[in-house]
Amino acid sequence: MKKLLLSLLAACSVTLTALPAVAEEGYPWDKFPQSKMTDMAALQNGAKVFVNYCLGCHSASYMRYNRMHDIGLTDDEIKKNLLFATDKVGDTMHIALDPKEAKDWFGTAPPDLSVVARSRAEPGKGSGADYLYTLWRTFYRDETKPTGWNNLTFPDIAMPHALWQLQGQRRAVFVDEKNPHEPEKSERRFAGFEQVSAGTMSEREYNETVGDLVAYLQWMGEPAQGKRVRIGVGVLIFLGILILFTWRLNAAYWKNVE
């Protein structure tokens, strides 16, 4: 009997140690500052950056302009600052770029970004917002690429650095290091960025701007999220009280059962 138990325990421990630690190799993701999600100014700035820098190529065809009322913008503000000439405030954020032409120019059609923040999460690495926050801060100049740009978070990305004017141009420094366990092999390791030309923003300003953009993208992925959480608090309080009542009602009936 003891042997059976021991062998079963051994099986369990083999199981646990065998659980593959398949951490996807790649650049580790930074944490997106979640506090921006309740910062209306940040979300509005993010909308501005999105419309000015992303909408040229990327559509957000499930997002309606006037949904931005939820982040504190009026129809007038939207019309004056965020709409291109022929769009109406009730339209969705579709674009004129022909996907076939885009494929010719970039190798792949730029994807729709309506739910990009929801689609990029990876368990163990971080949320979609973490991915985007890291992506937009790891572009570097790479002459071997057709666009002249590469990215640490998404190697061989087909997109050029659309925000290069804000961040400036940077080069990535790679060093070849000997692997201590296998002396014949050497590995390329990323050793930091080198600023080649300055952008219009300091590093801190640029990081804030990227944070705002990602906050907007995460909000755009699910505009109801703020409402969802607020209502959720009320629902759970209500249900907590309901549980109290149903528990005592149940106890009252069952007191009579011997």
Added chain:
Amino acid sequence: MAELQTAPAGASNGQKLLTWVDNRFPLSKLYNDHMAQYYAPKNFNVWYVFGSLAMFVLVNQLLTGVFLTMQYKPDAAKAFASVEYIMRDVPWGWLVRYMHSTGASAFFIVVYLHMFRGLLYGSYRTPRELVWLFGCGIFLCLMAEAFMGYLLPWGQMSYWGAQVIVNLFSAVPFIGPDLALLIRGDYVVGDATLNRFFAFHVIAVPLVLLGLVVAHLIALHEVGSNNPDGIEIKSTKNDKTGLPLDGIPFHPFYSVHDIFASSVFLFIFSAVVFFAPEGGGYFLEPNNFIEANPLKTPPHIAPVWYFTPFYSMLRATTDLMVNVLAVVLGVSAALAILRGGFKSMGKIVIAVAAVAAVFLLKNLDAKFWGVVVMGAAVVVLFFVPWLDHSPARSIRYRPTWHRYFFVVFVIFFVVLGYLGSQPPSAAGNYVSQVGTLVYFGFFLLMPWWSRMGTFKPVPSRVVFEAH
């Protein structure tokens, strides 16, 4: 003309109406037979709430499903966009969608716990075999319903998961490719598949599911519920009233009990719906927020979490595993011939069948046997009433070491589930194979292990502490 009852003199209008209805429809009789005068054992514990919770979730799925069908478009070009329309532009659409997606996962959690209760307390034993069989039918329908429902959002995981699973059916010998064609409606998963899966998901399978649930409850009420002590409460009745001594009327005792359980369930369910509707990436998978692209295979395709244990077993059935199965089959046949006590005709039949089975195992593709193993993992549940030979129904009166078997079974089921969600790996494959053997061993060896050990004396009355 049947004799119509009349309401007593001075009866209220309500009583008169009820009498009118009762003369034409057995309303009061149904109410009494199934609620007010239906006697259930008084010693139910927490494991006994999951049946009514399953019905609660079923109603949730049906109601939220109706509202989703009002806006969803079952067209490959429009499906993904229609779901986003529901999430954004339909007032409260996001809530209905989240209730439906969380409900699907909640359904499986509740049903797995409900089935486990059955295993723990021997709820499938005579005379409740049909309750169990209808339940297994419900489980099969539920899996089909969830599988087809998952295609509908038309995301990358929806599309490719369906592609992988439907392609498995093409591994069936002779009829495989035609069968897969029939299921898909086309040579690849496409608009035709989406439309027929929609029809099945919205009406065909729910109708069958509802019928099976009704049958499940009728069969249960015919024989009465089992209980955690595994004893028949109908064996000890009150001499005067004829009512079981250890029974209490379902209404009001279990109606208020189930209402309490439902409010606790609703709390947990709402916490997920309002604060974590993606379920950590398990209820709404990140990859499913990318529209289906037949030209772009995702790096990692896995079914939804509730199918992963069975998917693990499918992946574990490699050529090596088929050899192991052949050896197991051969050994079982040899044991049956030598120790089974069969007549010579029986022995010959077993020998011939074993040789034929081993021949087929070695000559048909391991992929086909993977499908068979995955199907068998669900089908074996149907046979549990006849596999369990324990003298005691309930785990409480079985030898203590039987509990460790249950614990190991659960651990391996969960591990198989985890491994099924991960990309294949050498170590994972080995553990899945061990897990598959443990899963099938638990059931197929049950006729022997369930009889072994020193059993504790089963009481004649239920164990109940007043509260």
